Amino acid sequence: MEEFCFDTKKDIHLFGMRRSGNHAVLSWLFPHYKNKTLFHFNNSALLDNGTIQVSREGITRFPGKDDLLKIFNFEDHPLDLISKNPSISRFDL
Numbered sequence: 151m152e153e154f155c156f157d158t159k160k161d162i163h164l165f166g167m168r169r170s171g172n173h174a175v176l177s178w179l180f181p182h183y184k185n186k187t188l189f190h191f192n193n194s195a196l197l198d199n200g201t202i203q204v205s206r207e208g209i210t211r212f213p214g215k216d217d218l219l220k221i222f223n224f225e226d227h228p229l230d231l232i233s234k235n236p237s238i239s240r241f242d243l
Contacts, residue, residue, distance in 0.1 A: 161220040165232060168225045176223060180212065186219040188212040194222040196231060 162179070166172040180188060192208035202222060224232075 161222060163222050163224065165224045165227060172223055172225060176221065179221065183214070183219055185214050185216045187214040187216070189218065189220045191220065191222045194224050196224055196227055198231065 164172055164175060166175075176190065180190075188211070190210040190212070191202075191204040192210065193205065194208070195203040197203060204222075
């Protein structure tokens with residue numbers, strides 16, 4: 151795994167349990183951003199210090215015409231790690 155520094159404010163972070171349908175959600179999302187250049191980071195790791203780790207094998211690029219959108223797929227991460235992480239944006243619903 152390698153560490154990268156990302157501006158996570160404009161990224162999509164998808165959290166779920168393994169085998170729960172994350173990839174189905176991603177397959178639904180991708181066509182909605184067909185004009186953007188997409189980078190899908192599969193099996194990303196969220197560390198205690200807020201760093202996101204990705205493996206080179208888990209990166210897929212979908213070329214587009216416009217700006218860049220990064221989508222991170224996290225599986226089987228403890229909820230307490232997600233909730234205390236300052237790099238993950240929260241939205242009030």
